[in-house]
Amino acid sequence: MKATVLTLTLISAAMQHAFAAAEPVFPALDPIVVIGTRTEKELSELPPSITTTTRTVLDDDMIDDFRDFSRAEPGVNIRQNGRYGLSSVSIRGLDSNRVLMMVDGIRLPDAFSFGSYLNSGRDQVDFSQLSAIEVLRGPASTLYGSDALGGVVGMRTTNPADLLQGRGDVAGQVKADYASADQSYGAQAAVAFAMGENTLGLVQVAGRRGHELATMGTVDTQKYGRTTANPQDTEQRSALVKLQHYLDGGHQLGFTAETNQKSVDTLMYTDIGAPMMSSVKSSHAEDQQNRRRVSVDYAYTAPNQNGWIDAAQAMVYRQDMDTTQKSYQVRQQGKTYTPNWSRISSYDQDTVGVNGLVEKKIAGDIGQHWTVGAEWFQTHLTELRDGTPSSSALNVRDVPKTKTTQWGIYAQNELSFAGGQFTLTPGLRFDHYQLNPDVDTQFSSGGGQAVALTDSALSPKLAAAWQVSEMSTLFAQYSAGFRAPNAMELNGSYISPMGYAAIANPNLKPETSHGIELGGRFGNSALGGSIAAFNNQYDNFIEQVSFTCPGNALCVPGTNTTYQNQNISQTRIYGAEVRMNWQIGQGWHSWANAAWAVGLNQTNDRPLGSVAPLKAVTGLGYQQAQWGGQLLFTAVKGQDKVAGEADFKAPGYGLVDLIAWWTPRKDLKITGGVFNLGDRKYWIDSDVRGLASSSANMDRLTQPGRNLRLSADWKF
Numbered sequence: 001m002k003a004t005v006l007t008l009t010l011i012s013a014a015m016q017h018a019f020a021a022a023e024p025v026f027p028a029l030d031p032i033v034v035i036g037t038r039t040e041k042e043l044s045e046l047p048p049s050i051t052t053t054t055r056t057v058l059d060d061d062m063i064d065d066f067r068d069f070s071r072a073e074p075g076v077n078i079r080q081n082g083r084y085g086l087s088s089v090s091i092r093g094l095d096s097n098r099v100l101m102m103v104d105g106i107r108l109p110d111a112f113s114f115g116s117y118l119n120s121g122r123d124q125v126d127f128s129q130l131s132a133i134e135v136l137r138g139p140a141s142t143l144y145g146s147d148a149l150g151g152v153v154g155m156r157t158t159n160p161a162d163l164l165q166g167r168g169d170v171a172g173q174v175k176a177d178y179a180s181a182d183q184s185y186g187a188q189a190a191v192a193f194a195m196g197e198n199t200l201g202l203v204q205v206a207g208r209r210g211h212e213l214a215t216m217g218t219v220d221t222q223k224y225g226r227t228t229a230n231p232q233d234t235e236q237r238s239a240l241v242k243l244q245h246y247l248d249g250g251h252q253l254g255f256t257a258e259t260n261q262k263s264v265d266t267l268m269y270t271d272i273g274a275p276m277m278s279s280v281k282s283s284h285a286e287d288q289q290n291r292r293r294v295s296v297d298y299a300y301t302a303p304n305q306n307g308w309i310d311a312a313q314a315m316v317y318r319q320d321m322d323t324t325q326k327s328y329q330v331r332q333q334g335k336t337y338t339p340n341w342s343r344i345s346s347y348d349q350d351t352v353g354v355n356g357l358v359e360k361k362i363a364g365d366i367g368q369h370w371t372v373g374a375e376w377f378q379t380h381l382t383e384l385r386d387g388t389p390s391s392s393a394l395n396v397r398d399v400p401k402t403k404t405t406q407w408g409i410y411a412q413n414e415l416s417f418a419g420g421q422f423t424l425t426p427g428l429r430f431d432h433y434q435l436n437p438d439v440d441t442q443f444s445s446g447g448g449q450a451v452a453l454t455d456s457a458l459s460p461k462l463a464a465a466w467q468v469s470e471m472s473t474l475f476a477q478y479s480a481g482f483r484a485p486n487a488m489e490l491n492g493s494y495i496s497p498m499g500y501a502a503i504a505n506p507n508l509k510p511e512t513s514h515g516i517e518l519g520g521r522f523g524n525s526a527l528g529g530s531i532a533a534f535n536n537q538y539d540n541f542i543e544q545v546s547f548t549c550p551g552n553a554l555c556v557p558g559t560n561t562t563y564q565n566q567n568i569s570q571t572r573i574y575g576a577e578v579r580m581n582w583q584i585g586q587g588w589h590s591w592a593n594a595a596w597a598v599g600l601n602q603t604n605d606r607p608l609g610s611v612a613p614l615k616a617v618t619g620l621g622y623q624q625a626q627w628g629g630q631l632l633f634t635a636v637k638g639q640d641k642v643a644g645e646a647d648f649k650a651p652g653y654g655l656v657d658l659i660a661w662w663t664p665r666k667d668l669k670i671t672g673g674v675f676n677l678g679d680r681k682y683w684i685d686s687d688v689r690g691l692a693s694s695s696a697n698m699d700r701l702t703q704p705g706r707n708l709r710l711s712a713d714w715k716f
């Protein structure tokens with residue numbers, strides 16, 4: 001491992017020195033970012049904990065999903081499950097609902113899981129629809145409220161102007177691609193148009209079909225112990241429609257409709273003969289997830305700065321998500337033969353909401369930039385578990401129907417001194433949330449009990465920046481985050497005839513965080529970089545604990561084990577992140593990103609197993625008018641900090657990827673990539689987290705060996 005990393009480093013350094021005397025290129029325009037302040041800012045004005053990935057980078061690096069995205073983003077990870085696919089993004093060691101994920105300013109539905117047959121993740125976005133992905137690392141509840149405990153992932157979908165770009169009244173795009181790792185192929189088509197001088201529109205559709213993601217396992221039996229992937233068929237479809245109308249005086253109205261559908265069929269060979277499932281003779285899974293949203297938005301930019309406000313935004317939206325996961329098995333216990341055993345689990349989350357903000361700049365010796373906003377949204381959750389043969393354990397809810405209402409107001413003021421050389425930005429947000437369960441017979445028949453919850457939270461922030469020189473800015477920031485308990489954590493209740501139970505906890509408190517960050521941005525797009533050091537404290541983590549029964553006052557009579565979610569953990573995560581870029585000259589460029597973090601569960605003085613090991617990614621690329629390419633080198637340290645003493649420790653690894661593109665004619669671009677060029681066998685830490693090192697099936701969780709991708713993109 002060390003030899004591989006050293007060799008790659010020497011190669012990169014040698015090529016950089018070989019071209020160091022070449023003529024430099026002009027720096028690129030600074031990307032515009034929204035996530036840091038909820039208003040448009042140039043990236044160089046924001047702390048280094050905020051990064052953005054443009055559509056150009058998504059295409060050039062062949063980034064088609066969150067796993068691809070995390071490939072070149074140390075500190076950002078995502079877990080993958082063989083049946084359920086990608087789950088939730090992790091930032092600096094926190095994942096699931098502790099990271100807020102948004103599309104066009106609208107929150108994605110929550111991640112949800114219960115037992116072995118229901119696992120609804122947050123991979124609910126088609127990357128072909130995106131124009132940019134922005135990441136805010138660290139607590140961010142001052143602007144975004146609940147769930148922004150570990151950070152925010154903000155995704156922006158394509159606008160009509162992104163395709164038109166001076167091409168006239170009609171422009172479009174057709175793209176097709178193939179990936180050998182899962183034998184998948186996809187296609188997308190988009191048309192943007194202008195109707196008159198003031199109205200723009202966009203229609204975009206995409207689809208993809210594929211199979212199981214390959215592993216480096218070699219055992220191909222049709223039972224437990226298999227290390228090759230279970231056979232699988234996947235399909236994804238999406239559509240996006242936008243209309244935008246511009247009015248005199250700086251007003252803009254917009255309409256967006258979006259849909260994303262995913263279906264996965266899996267032959268679950270690994271269920272057959274598995275421990276605790278010895279009666280299973282065959283197993284088949286059918287999973288489907290649909291997300292739909294409609295939104296109407298308004299934006300205003302004042303023609304001059306003499307009015308009460310300089311800019312304003314508002315949005316009204318509705319979003320529906322439904323997940324259905326079906327498991328069909330044939331079981332035989334002794335002479336008892338059950339040919340129609342099934343579990344059908346469903347989880348629906350419907351949300352309506354409204355949000356808005358206003359901006360005002362005030363000139364003077366101390367400049368001011370006020371941003372004041374508000375948000376309200378209401379979520380309805382429904383979950384049901386059914387199946388065959390009929391029994392008292394079916395047609396029940398593990399969590400009651402629940403209505404959750406949240407609203408918040410926030411304000412921040414960027415104060416600038418000495419002509420903008422120094423800035424100080426205080427901010428404060430107040431959030432109120434109310435959770436109301438609706439207990440029906442399908443919940444109470446399973447022995448469930450539920451409580452309501454009403455609470456509030458204050459989230460302060462204070463950021464400072466000092467522009468030391470034209471190309472150097474130092475930043476310091478304190479920020480707070482919180483996450484309110486969700487319906488499953490508060491009221492997940494069930495009494496099983498098998499001797500275990502889950503009970504509600506009316507005393508749950510919100511999870512909170514406090515973070516300090518220091519860093520700086522240096523140079524520009526020709527030669528520059530950033531560094532950030534952070535220390536975050538997290539309190540009142542919500543975790544499920546178990547009680548051996550009888551013997552505890554919380555035990556449900558007649559059970560051997562009772563589970564309850566409680567506030568128990570105090571956690572500290574600290575670390576550093578570094579990013580560098582260098583336009584070497586005459587088309588050559590190089591870049592490097594690295595992230596290091598340490599997590600400690602201060603309740604038991606054990607490492608926090610959710611923190612990824614040290615990772616560094618560096619690239620060397622060449623580009624001219626008609627073709628270009630890049631080599632990507634990835635080095636990951638072996639995981640030596642696991643939560644449980646018997647947990648599997650993912651070994652370190654080094655990877656080499658090669659991507660190249662060619663434009664044989666104007667507006668046609670062909671891109672190809674060879675990934676894991678050395679055919680390295682490796683595990684990604686987040687995929688094997690918490691699994692026993694003694695497991696004989698670890699090879700089933702390895703990543704694909706050498707694999708190819710090819711895409712063709714035509715714009716007209």
